[in-house]
Amino acid sequence: xxxxxxxxxxxxxxxxxxxxxxxxxxxxxxxxxxxxxxxxxxxxxxxxxxxxxxxxxxxxxxxxxxxxxxxxxxxxxxxxxxxxxxxxxxxxxxxxxxxxxxxxxxxxxx
Amino acid sequence: xxxxxxxxxxxxxxxxxxxxxxxxxxxxxxxxxxxxxxxxxxxxxxxxxxxxxxxxxxxxxxxxxxxxxxxxxxxxxxxxxxxxxxxxxxxxxxxxxxxxxxxxxxxxxxxxxxxxxxxxx
Numbered sequence: 597x598x599x600x601x602x603x604x605x606x607x608x609x610x611x612x613x614x615x616x617x618x619x620x621x622x623x624x625x626x627x628x629x630x631x632x633x634x635x636x637x638x639x640x641x642x643x644x645x646x647x648x649x650x651x652x653x654x655x656x657x658x659x660x661x662x663x664x665x666x667x668x669x670x671x672x673x674x675x676x677x678x679x680x681x682x683x684x685x686x687x688x689x690x691x692x693x694x695x696x697x698x699x700x701x702x703x704x705x706x
Numbered sequence: 707x708x709x710x711x712x713x714x715x716x717x718x719x720x721x722x723x724x725x726x727x728x729x730x731x732x733x734x735x736x737x738x739x740x741x742x743x744x745x746x747x748x749x750x751x752x753x754x755x756x757x758x759x760x761x762x763x764x765x766x767x768x769x770x771x772x773x774x775x776x777x778x779x780x781x782x783x784x785x786x787x788x789x790x791x792x793x794x795x796x797x798x799x800x801x802x803x804x805x806x807x808x809x810x811x812x813x814x815x816x817x818x819x820x821x822x823x824x825x826x827x
């Protein structure tokens with residue numbers, strides 16, 4: 597059971613915009629920033645968003661993040677076939693004194 | 707840019723101790739006020755934080771694993787290590803080492819490639 601809650605799956609067609617939600621609590625998302633990762637099969641998670649809405653260099657601006665209260669969202673616009681992957685959210689948890697993760701969302705590009 | 711690389715045995719027998727090392731390049735492990743973490747991912751499952759060692763050397767472990775985990779650092783070799791004792795098949799997973807970013811959030815930004823550890827006799 598993951599501390600942060602994500603939908604297990606999401607889908608969209610080429611060119612479409614999709615959003616993935618991440619729900620937490622006052623001890624994690626409300627109090628701290630959120631990271632988002634993309635994980636392709638057999639590879640390590642890759643940082644997509646840090647600080648809730650900041651993109652590392654090299655990450656396309658099709659990817660954007662937002663946070664409000666105890667929830668966060670990842671939006672992917674102009675969906676491409678290579679976006680098909682697992683996506684995870686993470687945030688520091690003040691009660692655990694460590695990072696917590698969502699259970700992951702498998703994105704399918706139709 | 708910091709890079710991390712896990713190493714260690716890919717097969718461990720039940721009841722034995724799993725030992726992994728993370729070699730850090732592109733930055734000193736003892737400077738900067740960073741959280742150096744171990745995270746694992748069971749096959750087909752999500753990510754689980756195991757623990758971290760801070761740049762000062764202090765450690766903190768996930769309470770669910772605390773009784774079996776020891777993290778240590780070798781600043782002379784720019785490495786940090788994980789020991790997980792009394793392993794069972796439930797500890798079979800891909801193990802990642804990771805570091806947070808310059809914002810000091812503690813949440814991982816840089817990841818190693820991961821290493822699969824299988825617990826089996």
